[in-house]
Amino acid sequence: MEAKSLGVIGGMGPKATSVFFDMVIEQTAADRDQDHINIVVLNHATLPDRTDVILAGRGEVFLEAVAKDLKLLEAAGVSNIAIPCNTSHYFYNDMQQMTGINIINMVDETLKEIYDTYGEHCKIGILATNGTVSSGVYRKGCAQYNMQLHEPNDSIQEHVMDIIYNKVKRNLPVEPSEFEGIINHLLIQDQCQCVIIACTELSCIPIQNEVSKYCVDAMAVLVQKSIELSGKQSITK
DSSP states (O other), rough: OOOEEEEEEOOOOOHHHHHHHHHHEEEHHSSSSGGSSOOOEEETTTTTOOHHHHHHHHHHHHHHHHHHHHHHHHHHSEEEEEEOGGGGGGGHHHHHHHHHSSOHHHHHHHHHHHHHHHHHHHHEEEOOOOHHHHHHHHHHHHHHTOOOOOOHHHHHHHHHHHHHIIIIIOOOOOOOOHHHHHHHHIIIIIOOOOEOOOOOOOOGGGOOOOHHHHHHHHHHHHHHHHHHHTTOOOTOO
8 A cells, every 4th residue: 555644633632642653653564764654743732622612512612723733734745634532523524524634533443443343232331531421422423333332420430530631631640550440340340341442641541451451442443543544554463
């Protein structure tokens, strides 16, 4: 496949963007600099908070801001765009209509992978921001694949938001066992077959293999699809 350049709209948050970039570099099969993907990263950290605009019904504020990024990436001549932020995918259709460049749909690619592994009627837990959960982007997607999405109870959701906003976004340490405990609750108490890590901040937290094997990390899915669409091979596949 012909090598193609990748555009990234980042800054949501900056730490997640840096992890995404590192994962693409680390997982691209390459023996020299020239074997890697040409990437244009826009770390637009001042983009409006996605959860805030969704809950306030002011999506136009976000779309007006991100429109400039899409124009910049068009001018840069990228072939595909990756947006390592699950919550922003609430605006996926609107953003795609604003540009002729393919925007990789992280939500749909993640659900395809789950469907291929677990099939119909599987019960899937989700760990995400309030904006992602309330927006229903994963809920609607699961319905299309005839899969059941299980959303955490209020207590767990509050805990997840605390980890995202009061720890990761503030660059404070998170004890992996704290996050693993939440995942295990969904797997054991709530009897989910797998858990979607549907927030790129949560993707920054390392977890043990015995827990991660029951998780599907949307950021990892986006990384693999980005490498594939850029005409490169992944070292993990």
